[in-house]
Amino acid sequence: MxxxxxxxxxxxxxxxxxxxxxxxxxxxxxxxxxxxxxxxxxxxxxxxxxxxxxxxxxxxxxxxxxxxxxxxxKMNRKDIKNFIADLIEELNHSKRLLPGGYVYLSDLMGDPKWLRRIGRAIASQYMETEIDSVMTVATKGVPVAQSVAFYLDVPLVIVSRDSKVTEGSTVSINYVSDSSFARVGKMELSRRSLNTDSKVLIVDDFIKGGGTINGMMSLVEEFDSEVVGATVIAENIYKGKRSTSDYTALLKVDSVNSDDRTIAISEGDFYSKNM
Amino acid sequence: MxxxxxxxxxxxxxxxxxxxxxxxxxxxxxxxxxxxxxxxxxxxxxxxxxxxxxxxxxxxxxxxxxxxxxxxxKMNRKDIKNFIADLIEELNHSKRLLPGGYVYLSDLMGDPKWLRRIGRAIASQYMETEIDSVMTVATKGVPVAQSVAFYLDVPLVIVSRDSKVTEGSTVSINYVSDSSFARVGKMELSRRSLNTDSKVLIVDDFIKGGGTINGMMSLVEEFDSEVVGATVIAENIYKGKRSTSDYTALLKVDSVNSDDRTIAISEGDFYSKNM
CATH class of the missing domain: 1.10.10.10 (Winged helix-like DNA-binding domain superfamily/Winged helix DNA-binding domain)
Structure with missing residues (x-):
């Protein structure tokens, strides 16, 4: 017909x-x-x-x-600007500070309406980059990374911090999870999850010292693959030198107030670096 | 204009x-x-x-x-039928059996094209059910559950198996993770993640003995909330009585062949129960 x-x-x-x-x-x-x-x-x-x-x-x-x-x-300039402003307003106006200077984000990271905007915004940054996989680490980063993978239409690869029996053979690395305390962690990825020569985009919720992202970068190398970009939702306050500076952040945590459990958040370098 | x-x-x-x-x-x-x-x-x-x-x-x-x-x-009958047939073909035709009778699914669970179909199919089942949140347990179930949450447009709630400092106060329960060995595990959820009186849909990748799903059901009770449904991608072979029968499964593992690492998979009760 x-x-x-x-x-x-x-x-x-x-x-x-x-x-x-x-x-x-x-x-x-x-x-x-x-x-x-x-x-x-x-x-x-x-x-x-x-x-x-x-x-x-x-x-x-x-x-x-x-x-x-x-x-x-692709999100246009104006929509990305508005989206980041909305995100800042949402985060600045609620009691999100948790003990240890962490920020409670799980509600946003579980809300389809926010996830769609986050995914579309980050995917827009990489629309002209050749990407084979989006990589993140379990568990917090998964929803954001998956949303980016949806808009880029490439597979999502989840690095784990503990061995799972259901994964078959894995490649694991040690990484410095907290450089102030020289704490060492382990992360690993199933052999079958990533082909060699892949172009990988790293997406995560937070960066503090950069150890986790740096760990993922080393892991990608172990698969003879290449990191073509890294983006996080928020860059946390960190005293000292980060183990990587090769990423963009949608937001930046400027200060924390532990008395009323609020934080001050501003625009990260995501917008200016890409527009 | x-x-x-x-x-x-x-x-x-x-x-x-x-x-x-x-x-x-x-x-x-x-x-x-x-x-x-x-x-x-x-x-x-x-x-x-x-x-x-x-x-x-x-x-x-x-x-x-x-x-x-x-x-x-909403996916129509024919599309759901085709989708399940495609999924069975994909799983039957590759060497997916891992030691211990586990099935390798991570590639499908990371592929946006499969995730969209899975999410839309499961969401179709619950289109007339009032749902406030989709719940899953970290890590494997997250992509599937998120895709369902996208199509239902409700928040995704991720139960974790280990304490995270960034979550604030949590509610934790013990559950029988493997009834054949009477193994006990712990799962927990941040207080802020779920309101009381919520209607919760549980989504996971696999069910074997049912301990994990049963655990999530107990956790929902602890939040004075109600489980309105549970759906898994695949029901694995299990000798003995499952700790819950209150779920639907897209697929059913019928037999495993450890010599050539293949499995035989057929349609679960998802289709017949809902159409």
Whole structure:
């Protein structure tokens, strides 16, 4: 049955959003809707213009016989600015300070509405970078990293801090988990989880001394792979030299007030480094 | 600027997909597009018809002054059937058996394309159930549970097996982790993660003896809350009586062959119980 343009636009939009970063040949759509390629091209022109004007993302057109279209989720400058401002307001206005200078973030990290914005914002930063996997460490970083992986449409790889019997052979490394106390931790990853020569994006919730991120960087090396970027939600206060400076942070913790359990948070370097 | 129908349909579809299970007043759209409510109603009729015909989901119309529309992601019968068949094929055709009768699933559990289908299928089962939170236990179950939480648009709550300093006060319970060896484990959840009187959906990757799921059920009770459902990806072989039978499983492991490291997997009761 031939379809109407209006119906095609709705279904096409859904299909593209569910298959980001995937090259979709025009023939797929013309078969799906039993419509001429010329009609499909006109549809896609409308989708492309709307995606761009409404800040949904970029619809890339790849010409030629092996060509098609590819939807790349992208948040525009203004939306990223607003999103970071909203995040700061949310964090500054509640009693989030926990003993030890830690910040309670689990509610945000479990909320789909925040996770979608976080994932889309971070994925926007890396939209032109070739990425094979998103890596994080269990457990806190997983929801954020997964959301980024959703928008980049690449596998998520979870490094664990304890051996699991269900993983098969693993590669493990020791890393300095807290440089002020020269504390050493262990992290490991299943052999099957990451191919050699992979390009890896590291995503985590927090950075303090940088030991965890540095550990993941060493682990990636053990797989003869390459770290192409690292982004965290928040950079915590840290007295001393971090073991890595090769990351971007959405937010920066400026000061903590243990009396009323509040913190002062400002924009990290994520926005300025990427816009 | 007044917008064209074609542009509205594309942007509306995106907006609805990003805000599932959320009541959206018509005035939001008529403001956003500077269009009359009558035009918006016509647009939504097209979206509704397409969502239904294409198996994207249901667009519920809530009449009255406080009304609007609500998008409920739903996979149709045929798509769920196909999805489960694809999943079985994927698992049966590869060497996934690990020592101890465990099944390697981490690649699927990290792949956004599988996670989207898993999340949408499980969310479809509970589309008419009132749910406040999706609960899982760290670490393996997190990606699946998060995907379900995305499609239900409710918070994800992660129970941990070890104390984390960053969580504030917690509630912990002991549970029988392996009834054949009467092994006891501990799981805990931050006080702030779950309100009392919550309706909780439990999602996990595997069930063997049922101890983990039973543990989460006890934990929910400790928060004076209620478990409204439990679903796992796969039910493993288990000799003996499971500590709970109150769950559905997408798949069932029928037999394992340790020589060639393969397993035989078939449809679980998920499909028949819900369709």
């Amino acid at each position: 031939k379809t109407k343009r209006s119906e095609r636009l709705v279904d096409m939009t859904h299909y593209l959003l569910e298959n980001p970063h995937t090259l979709i040949p025009l023939t797929l759509f013309s078969k799906k809707y039993e419509s001429a390629k010329s009609s499909i091209s006109e549809d896609l022109a409308i989708v492309k213009r709307t995606f761009s004007e409404r800040g949904i993302g970029i619809l890339e057109t790849v010409p030629g016989a092996a060509g098609g279209v590819k939807y790349i989720p | 007044k917008t064209k129908r074609s542009e509205r349909l594309v942007d509306m579809t995106h907006y609805l997909l990003e805000n599932p299970h959320t009541l959206i007043p018509l005035t939001l759209f008529s403001k956003k597009y500077e269009s009359a409510k009558s035009s918006i109603s016509e647009d939504l009729a097209i979206v509704k018809r397409t969502f239904s015909e294409r198996g994207i989901g249901i667009l519920e119309t809530v009449p009255g002054a406080a009304g609007g529309v609500k998008y409920i992601p």
